[in-house]
Amino acid sequence: MKILAVDDEDSIRELLSIQLQKNGYEVLTAADGQAALVKARAADLIILDVMMPKVDGFAVCRQLKSDTLTMAIPIIMLTAKAEEIDKVLGLELGADDYLVKPFSLRELMARIKAVMRRTKQNNVPPQQILHVGELQLDIASYQAIIKGQPLPLTPKEFELLKLLLTNPDKAFSRDELLTHIWGYEYYGDTRTVDVHIRHLRAKLTVAPELADAIETVRSVGYRFSSR
Structure with a gap:
């Protein structure tokens, strides 16, 4: 399973890469929203920071969820913002989960498993x-x-x-x-x-x-x- 970790902070990307690989995931990384949009189709799940240069996480989420080729890819949003309006906006754009920095790596792993479990439960035969x-x-x-x-x-x-x-x-x-x-x-x-x-x-x-x-x-x- 490939996870795309998107964050403009080198230390966060490195931390996520180490932890995800330790848990058996293949990791792709992107330092900004534009790079995330290019790499998204190769991912099975996306961990997406909100506050980024060029294209922010909300815009990336909106674009991915409006594209039939990427709309089914689960997205977990990461942000330093804790305001309820930001959380609601992310969810309304189609994000599958939302974590506020600083976050627990153990909780992130649990969220990834929960999101993927829900995704599998929603899979149905292609003719339905x-x-x-x-x-x-x-x-x-x-x-x-x-x-x-x-x-x-x-x-x-x-x-x-x-x-x-x-x-x-x-x-x-x-x-x-x-x-x-x-x-x-x-x-x-x-x-x-x-x-x-x-x-x-x-x-x-x-x-x-x-x-x-x-x-x-x-x-x-x-x-x-x-x-």
Whole structure:
């Protein structure tokens, strides 16, 4: 498994390389966002610093998650910023996890394993396509088609919609959705779920019956109604 470690500090890149190799991973490195974009397609997972010259980590994450060739590559963001808005922004851009510097190497290794475990759980046979009304989800390629037109979903929006559609009429609490889509690390940080649901509904308004079918269950969370 190849991990791309992206950080503008030589000492951080060296530390990550040593620790990752010690745990059996093959390591690629990049010192800035531009180099990260060039090397990203060769990686199975990306550890991405936010504050970098040329192109910052948020911009790199946004570009990778909007490219069909790299959108499924898990990203763990590293930053010295601890403000909640930065964490929420990273997650909304499609990052799979978020660590604030200084971080524990043991915790980083645990996060890598958790992210890869979730990624494997989301893998499905390449022929699996889900049809709901005028919506078609190609699970293998992370592509959504509605009324014959592409529906631009981020990977997290796609996973959230897939979970709701494959469990019709089941009410998921916000914490359950965080666990399924983002992992155990985000217990209590439910605002990102509400943001993603709002974005999903907005994008589905081209087929109002689908947007309306994502229902808010008072004091619980959300469900997709089949009625």
